[in-house]
Amino acid sequence: DAGVIQSPRHEVTEMGQEVTLRCKLISGHNSLFWYRQTMMRGLELLIYFNNNVPIDDSGMPEDRFSAKMPNASFSTLKIQPSEPRDSAVYFCASSYEGTNTGELFFGEGSRLTVL
Amino acid sequence: AQRVTQPEKLLSVFKGAPVELKCNYSYSGSPELFWYVQYSRQRLQLLLRHISRESIKGFTADLNKGETSFHLKKPFAQEEDSAMYYCALSRNSGYSTLTFGKGTMLLVSP
Numbered sequence: 263d264a265g266v267i268q269s270p271r272h273e274v275t276e277m278g279q280e281v282t283l284r285c286k287l288i289s290g291h292n293s294l295f296w297y298r299q300t301m302m303r304g305l306e307l308l309i310y311f312n313n314n315v316p317i318d319d320s321g322m323p324e325d326r327f328s329a330k331m332p333n334a335s336f337s338t339l340k341i342q343p344s345e346p347r348d349s350a351v352y353f354c355a356s357s358y359e360g361t362n363t364g365e366l367f368f369g370e371g372s373r374l375t376v377l
Numbered sequence: 378a379q380r381v382t383q384p385e386k387l388l389s390v391f392k393g394a395p396v397e398l399k400c401n402y403s404y405s406g407s408p409e410l411f412w413y414v415q416y417s418r419q420r421l422q423l424l425l426r427h428i429s430r431e432s433i434k435g436f437t438a439d440l441n442k443g444e445t446s447f448h449l450k451k452p453f454a455q456e457e458d459s460a461m462y463y464c465a466l467s468r469n470s471g472y473s474t475l476t477f478g479k480g481t482m483l484l485v486s487p
Contacts, residue, residue, distance in 0.1 A: 355421075367420075368420045
């Protein structure tokens with residue numbers, strides 16, 4: 263297994279544009295997490311899905327952010343419209359909620375720059 | 378609400394020196410604590426978890442509920458230990474959402 267796969271790895275866009283980040287889970291995993299990493303705030307949980315259902319979205323900054331899981335192996339995080347303060351590295355992670363280990367498997371991240 | 382505090386942004390030591398990366402947490406329940414590590418150009422990955430009481434790559438961490446701490450220790454640092462280290466807390470068993478500290482960069486010089 264190639265692990266959690268994120269795309270794009272780097273995205274540079276202009277303020278006001280729509281950004282879509284993609285994530286493919288590890289096969290067999292049933293939980294999906296989106297984290298945002300910035301220098302000021304570190305790693306923040308944005309949203310958590312279990313069995314395709316959003317369980318905790320309290321970390322989603324505002325209505326400009328939305329996340330979906332159209333199927334069990336894939337998720338998108340959309341920012342519309344994007345703003346410079348959204349510049350960060352966005353990580354996707356997956357796990358199997360049932361092993362009780364608490365281990366998350368992270369992707370390599372998508373570095374977003376909004377000009 | 379739970380919180381994880383890593384007071385040092387950067388810890389610089391010489392090879393062979395002891396290392397202690399500090400982590401304090403606040404949570405009213407009974408948490409599970411973890412250390413994650415990110416080596417240069419690699420993914421963030423689990424280093425160790427407190428319930429396993431294991432030593433990984435020479436690192437150990439003991440949960441001290443009285444001091445609400447989970448410091449990461451290694452008696453003799455190696456250059457390959459240079460990385461970003463994150464302490465993380467999980468609220469409940471079987472519920473894997475992790476709250477991370479802001480991380481500490483460990484730099485081990487020859």
